Amino acid sequence: MDTSFIHADIFFFVTTVAVIVVAIALTVALVYLSIVLRDVKEITRQVKEETILFREDVGQLRSDIKREGFRIERLMSFLKNLFKKTGARSKK
Numbered sequence: 096m097d098t099s100f101i102h103a104d105i106f107f108f109v110t111t112v113a114v115i116v117v118a119i120a121l122t123v124a125l126v127y128l129s130i131v132l133r134d135v136k137e138i139t140r141q142v143k144e145e146t147i148l149f150r151e152d153v154g155q156l157r158s159d160i161k162r163e164g165f166r167i168e169r170l171m172s173f174l175k176n177l178f179k180k181t182g183a184r185s186k187k
Contacts, residue, residue, distance in 0.1 A: 152177060 156173045163169065 149177075 152173065159169050
């Protein structure tokens with residue numbers, strides 16, 4: 096009878112340690128997940144800002160083409176300014 100209580104105590108001790116280890120592992124995983132989600136949120140914010148700027152640039156190109164007609168110089172200027180802005184943003 097005495098050994099069954101010892102076996103039960105050992106079982107509950109091992110189970111308690113296992114539950115604590117799993118809880119710590121889940122906590123660490125949740126912390127890393129929150130860090131990743133914060134980074135994803137920042138990336139989507141930057142993509143949104145760049146998309147707005149690109150839309151404004153394309154809108155300006157369209158209005159220039161409507162006003163002055165299609166000229167290859169206007170398109171080249173647009174592309175040059177587009178890549179110049181991208182280069183300046185990537186240096187930040």
